[in-house]
Amino acid sequence: MSQQFDVVVIGGGPGGYVAAIRAAQLGFNTACVDAFKNPEGKPSLGGTCLNVGCIPSKALLQSSENYHAVQHDFAAHGISVSGAKMDVGTMLKRKEGIIGKNAGGIAFLFKKNKVANVHGLGVLKGRTGERWVIEVTDNGSVVDTLEATHVILATGSTPRPLPGVAIDNNLVLDNAGALALTATPKRLGVIGSGVIGLEMGSVWKRLGAEVTILEAMPTFLAAADQQIAKEAFKTLTRDTGLDIQLGVKIGEIKTGKKSVTVAYEINGEKKSAEFDKLIVSIGRLPNTAGLGAEAVGLQIDERGFVVVDDNCHTNLPNMWAVGDVVRGPMLAHKASEEGVAVAERIAGQKPHIDFNAIPWVIYTSPEIAWVGKTEEQLKKDGIEYKKGTSGFAANGRALGLGMAAGTVKVLADAKTDRILGVHIIGPFASELIAEAVVAMEFAASSEDIARIVHAHPSLSEVLHEACLAADKRALHG
Ligand code: FAD
Ligand code: NAI
DSSP, rough: OOOEEEEEEEOOOOTTTHHHHHHHHHTOOOOOOOOBTTTTBBBBOOHHHHSSSSSHHHHHHHHHHHHHHHHGGGGGGGGOSSSSOOOOHHHHHHHHHHHHHHHHHHHHHHHHOEEEESEEEEEEEEEEEEEEEEEEEEEEEEEEEEEEEEEEEOEEEEEEOTTTOOOOOEEEHHHHHOOSSSSSOOOEEEOOOOHHHHHHHHHHHHHHHEEEEEEESSTTTTOOOOOHHHHHHHIIIIIIOEEEEEEEEEEEEEEESSOOOOOOOEEEEEEEEESSSEEEEEOOEEETTTSOOOTTOOOOOSSSSSSSOOBOOOOSEEEOOOOSSSSSSSHHHHHHHHHHHHHHHHTTTTOOOOOOOOEEESSSSSEEEEEEOOHHHHHHOOEEEEEEOOOOSOOOHHHHHHHHOOOOEEEEEETOOBEEEEEEETHHHHHHHHHHHHHHHTTOOHHHHTTOOOOOOOOHHHHHHHHHHHHHHOOOO
């Protein structure tokens, strides 16, 4: 006998679990089916983000930053520490503890909101009358059959493989392997200088690895504002000590017993490098394999994404899709907002997501964050703009923190002064960007921020100053 629901969500990551909670809050009888198992083989809600993505990477970034600070930054405060040691095992245990706490938190929220928590792989089987049929399997056996009026697909993404290179998570690692190394490798290679490459490269560099990042594109962080990207390149290579090689063509990758050799070409020159571990982080692919898309006629595009309209509705009646499995940036907050919006649409509401105001953050040191258009995009679109920049170098709070590297750049419409983009490299850019997002959502002008009182001393004064600079009346520049 099938269990019947108003809404079944397939996938329990930030897109799916949030959609399920919101649907339940709106009065729908809701189930969430998720297949993720932790290394102990136990179900663990939260998807990629919580288990092998956003949260564990930030935990390791913090641990490695602390270790780095003890060694390099404390002396300036008059604190001398000798014999500081890094116990990678304790660091990993702390990370696992954070994951466990948050995953348990989602299970608790499911109980609180009466969301049925179903563990297993959800497969679309077809229709019975007006309802969709979803079969749930676990370890190859059918464990449940669910029927739903509405289905929300939130199956996320998996690492994009490099042809001919097998991920064994021993020598050649994907994101899960990169987050679970039990010792610091002496020589770490990374293919791809995107977000994962830079974050994971920073972690292991601070813990003592020599890190070489091999990037195919000739441009560093091509999606970011290039003024900020250039500053980031300089800081990450000079201060963090990452060896980032751009414009690389990867050749044969040979896995030995204890090391991996990567042949590559750069500026027409053939080279080869041997690494103790190699991370492959060259993007992610939507996760639709085994979902039953073909069986029900679900439209998938040529890159494997579930095709949706602006409302996250698929080509099938009452079937929706959110998060990494659909177009748009692969970010947890984007997935969650789509999940909420779909639940509300099912309830007949008319939510709206402003895709132009989705913040990006790269948690390197210093952090990089942006929202809205880059200077390159504005030029390409022929939009006249003015810009204001201000550095952290003279900011009292940044100096007190010992984190005075970085810049805030504000781009505003030349005529209306409406803020079109804000780009930050600097301390706590991940937090500072929130003010810019709010400003853009409220269609603020740079003058609006320039006229708002910002606490002193605070990092937010640098955004304030950049807005003053956009109007050519910087006080400290
Ligand atoms: P996912 O989180 O991938 O969740 C999908 C879930 O569905 C998984 O549990 C999967 O097992 C399950 N599933 C798949 N198919 C089925 C099926 N047929 N039946 C049942 N269950 C199924 N984003 C940020 O915004 N900030 C960050 O700091 C950040 N850091 C990251 C760091 C790393 C190392 C990685 C890899 C990613 C990071 N991301 C970050 C991206 C972020 O993790 C994703 O954008 C986000 O997890 C997408 O959410 P989702 O719900 O769409 O999918
Ligand atoms: P990415 O898309 O950020 O970067 C991949 C990089 O690999 C690109 O620079 C690309 O040019 C390069 N590349 C592709 N093929 C290559 C090849 N054959 N040889 C060498 N380089 C090659 O993807 P990444 O880092 O794997 O992360 C996946 C996604 O996860 C990100 O796009 C982001 O959406 C999400 N994420 C977000 C984080 C955050 O918000 N802080 C942190 C980590 C991941």
